[in-house]
Amino acid sequence: xxxxxxxxxxxxxxxxxxxxxxxxxxxxxxxxxxxxxxxxxxxxxxxxxxxxxxxxxxxxxxxxxxxxxxxxxxxxxxxxxxxxxxxxxxxxxxxxxxxxxxxxxxxxxxxxxxxxxxxxxxxxxxxxxxxxxxxxxxxxxxxxxxxxxxxxxxxxxxxxxxxxxxxxxxxxxxxxxxxxxxxxxxxxxxxxxxxxxxxxxxxxxxxxxxxxxxxxxxxxxxxxxxxxxxxxxxxxxxxxxxxxxxxxxxxxxxxxxxxxxxxxxxxxxxxxxxxxxxxxxxxxxxxxxxxxxxxxxxxxxxxxxxxxxxxxxxxxxxxxxxxxxxxxxxxxxxxxxxxxxxxxxxxxxxxxxxxxxxxxxxxxxxxxxxxxxxxxxxxxxxxxxxxxxxxxxxxxxxxxxxxxxxxxxxxxxxxxxxxxxxx
Numbered sequence: 194x195x196x197x198x199x200x201x202x203x204x205x206x207x208x209x210x211x212x213x214x215x216x217x218x219x220x221x222x223x224x225x226x227x228x229x230x231x232x233x234x235x236x237x238x239x240x241x242x243x244x245x246x247x248x249x250x251x252x253x254x255x256x257x258x259x260x261x262x263x264x265x266x267x268x269x270x271x272x273x274x275x276x277x278x279x280x281x282x283x284x285x286x287x288x289x290x291x292x293x294x295x296x297x298x299x300x301x302x303x304x305x306x307x308x309x310x311x312x313x314x315x316x317x318x319x320x321x322x323x324x325x326x327x328x329x330x331x332x333x334x335x336x337x338x339x340x341x342x343x344x345x346x347x348x349x350x351x352x353x354x355x356x357x358x359x360x361x362x363x364x365x366x367x368x369x370x371x372x373x374x375x376x377x378x379x380x381x382x383x384x385x386x387x388x389x390x391x392x393x394x395x396x397x398x399x400x401x402x403x404x405x406x407x408x409x410x411x412x413x414x415x416x417x418x419x420x421x422x423x424x425x426x427x428x429x430x431x432x433x434x435x436x437x438x439x440x441x442x443x444x445x446x447x448x449x450x451x452x453x454x455x456x457x458x459x460x461x462x463x464x465x466x467x468x469x470x471x472x473x474x475x476x477x478x479x480x481x482x483x484x485x486x487x488x489x490x491x492x493x494x495x496x497x498x499x500x501x502x503x504x505x506x507x508x509x510x511x512x513x514x515x516x517x518x519x520x521x522x523x524x525x526x527x528x529x530x531x532x533x534x535x536x537x538x539x540x541x542x543x544x545x546x547x548x549x550x551x552x553x554x555x556x557x558x559x560x561x562x563x564x565x566x567x568x569x570x571x572x573x574x575x576x577x578x579x580x581x582x583x584x585x586x587x588x589x590x591x592x593x594x595x596x597x598x599x600x601x602x603x604x605x606x607x608x609x610x611x612x613x614x615x616x
Contacts, residue, residue: 243280246531247302247311248524249321254290255415256315259520262469263314265511266521270528272510279532284308292320299324309544312527313348314520316384322348331534331547333527336580339385343576349534349551351526351559352489353568353582354575357389358614361579363586363607364394364435364461365401370601371485373433373459375406377426379446380437382411387437390463392615393579394435400610406431417442423449433459440465440473444480461485466492466589466596467518481591485599489581490522490562492589494598499561516596522562529560530570564604578609 248267252260264285271281284306286298299321302308310331313321319339325332326345336342336350343354368376376398380391388410395405406429409422423446426434431450434457436443447460466486470477493500493516507513507521517525530551535542537550555569559582566582568574578584585604589596 243282244309244531244535245307246281246283247286247306247308248283249286249295249298249302249311249313249315249318250288251290251315251317252285252287254288254294256288256290256317259315260285260287262518262520263312263524265513266507266517266524267312267528269506269510269521270525273506273525274528274532277532279535281528281531283312286311286321288315288317288320290317292317295320296324303328303330310531310547312524312531314523314527316387319385329544329548331531331544331551333530335523335527337386337523346552346572347548349530349570351523351530351557352580353578355386355578355580356576357386357393358616359576359579360393360396360400360610360613360615361584361607362397362400362610363579363581363584363605365397365399365403366607367461367485367487367586367588367602367605368398368403368433368459369401370605371433371459371599373403375404375429375431375433377407377429377431377434378405378410378437379407379412379422379434379443380410381414383414384437389615390580391435391437396613396615397610400613403433407434412438412442415439417445419445419449422446423453423455426450427453427455430455432457433461435461435463437463440469440477444477447484448480459485461487463487464519467516468513468521469518470591471515471594478591478594482593484591486589486591486596488519488522488587488589489585490559490587491564492516492587492596492598492603494589494596495587495603497561497564499564503560503562526559526562530557533557566604566606579607584608 250260250263274281286302288295288298295317313332313334316338322341326347332348335352336354342348342350378391378394380387382388391410395408398405407426443462466488470481491500493504507517534547534551538546551570556567558567563582566585568582583606585606587604588599588602590599
């Protein structure tokens, strides 16, 4: 899912730096209850083996805020795994917020740290994927960067395997549901999944009977020059827009449109839900009023057993006081999926047996956070749809100081539009 993993340490407007708040996911509870667990986790482990994993994410550089959230949620996942008898230790690999840095960090994790598996969460993770695949290292995370998740049998995305060149109906349906008529889509060109998603949004909106007023899938990463975008969107009379950008940049565009007398009816952010926004301060919350946020998982506001377990794990093991965001979901579920695979990988799992076991899991339920839906890790099932299990996304709207469910959109499940692709 595009852009969710990018850090928000960018300048808001022309001068101010502001901490971001976007992407990724988090945890579960310390006690495995009957509800919300993966359908592949039937028995409690008795192993005393300690598994050493690497966490490859953006720890320094422009996206460094991401790394802190990811590491915290991994600790929550490891805490839950411990209650099931699995001992997991982690070491870190820093992408330095570059694709080249991701490749270097991957080599360090494998050649120096000798990790058993890797959790990879970065929009620039495609820089590490070829090496990890060549070495046969199991990789867990989210398909938020590039197409390698679809083709590499060692890579396991915990929110499904979207083919970003395909177009699904979900986004267009959402904008129609909330009353938008002319749609904009803005994304970073350096992040393939984001750029393709922006293009797909335009096609999805047209299929829903809406007009595409503005499409910009080539925004430079880190750019704070939002003036031209604001004027172009105003001129096109855009009233709904998806932002596959760092959160502060998205808010700068939203604020600029308001100042121009062209306030959006339906601004939609792919990241920023939960603690990412709530911890960003009153300025960010002011800018976010009325904005919509999407997730490929149940949001905390649903109050299901699975979401309660997830939030409890974050509190217990990571010290969170606010709902976890997208990055936290993905990081926690990466550990959850690893444990699901270990339970099927034999008494003495190897990297090869773990990969084989993962490829055989066809009913992973994301620790219950997919609601009634499941997903498959099998190669034959990859790339069949968009982001989310069964093309389902959950939407919230930020009002006052909290997130609220959107009637008719929790979840909103679409389908792939036959014959429509982007490139």
